[in-house]
Amino acid sequence: MKMKEYAMLAALAHSPRSGYDLNKWFDRAASHFCSAGYSSVYPALALFEREGLAVHDTVASDRGPERKVYSLTDKGRGVLLEWAGEPAGAPETRDEQLVKALSFGMLPVETVRGLLEEARELHRQKLAHYEELERKLEEQRESGEIPHQAYVGTKLTLMRGIGAEESYVRWCEDATSFVTDAAAGT
Amino acid sequence: MKMKEYAMLAALAHSPRSGYDLNKWFDRAASHFCSAGYSSVYPALALFEREGLAVHDTVASDRGPERKVYSLTDKGRGVLLEWAGEPAGAPETRDEQLVKALSFGMLPVETVRGLLEEARELHRQKLAHYEELERKLEEQRESGEIPHQAYVGTKLTLMRGIGAEESYVRWCEDATSFVTDAAAGT
């Protein structure tokens, strides 16, 4: 099984969800460590059911067509936990900004300052987004709306999201200082 | 053109390199923001030459077969800088560790502590690696062995690599405290 599929199993372990819900979860809460579109999600759910890892209930929706709400079986939970207990590989990152940064010594300083300011703004927004999710999560925990296991898992990923974005914002600021000094010094 | 190809153009702008050298550069110095194997590198170099973005000299090697050492043309430099001056997209990360972390509330605390300790060690090693590269880069700058433009570009990526790994190590430590407290509190 692929990483995305384990991510889906974990999300279902936190609470039952439809394919549509999973897709939103990937976009809003998991995009900093794993992403997926509909064309990964729906076939994976069908696979889970064939393998006995999940089952679905058909539930009427407020608006739009019927929802297929999937929940994890004991077997699914077993498969998930077995995988989760083994050591993880190193993270893989593809960062266009850093590829561009390789050329920042060859561009006008004002151009570079503009690019870094824009990047800083992007990551400040992402930081604010994760902080907001963390606030909501703490609310849910206080009101007992969320199982403890789901709280712990989600909290850990949000801690990482926040740390990663803080670190990126700091780099944008440090890089701005660096290119400004480098230009003044030369 | 793809991101990897711009990364290659930037590396060639810093100094002429062979496909083999580029592959090493991806592994050792660029893996935290972009990766590539031989099967991406060699076809891309052939493409650069067809498009007039780079030219190669054939140079005898100390050991092993002849080397094709590529350098960027003015056209290649132009194409690179035009791209580098435009805003970058958001970074994409695939982090197996965080997918596993989603299930950390369902695993025994001792298992989780072990996994986090292992992850911390991995990222401490990466941190040490980037710090070592930064030390060497500063040496090269002091002795004037490296063009200023290459120094700036490389320094910026190393600053980010170091910041990212520091931030990851901190998460491993914070996560360890968190799961320990969560287990004691429950």
Next chain:
DNA sequence: ATAGACATGTAAGGGGTTACATGATTTA
């Protein structure tokens, strides 16, 4: 009425990783 969110899927094409293919030189 039109745009946007809700909701489930399939198909095609592009990009990237892994394995294959070959061969010289050095170090243990």
Next chain:
DNA sequence: TAAATCATGTAACCCCTTACATGTCTAT
């Protein structure tokens, strides 16, 4: 003599993103 490094490429396969296909409900 076996393993590691140097060195250049190709081929096949898998994964993933993008586009396609369809339809309802709500808000502007």
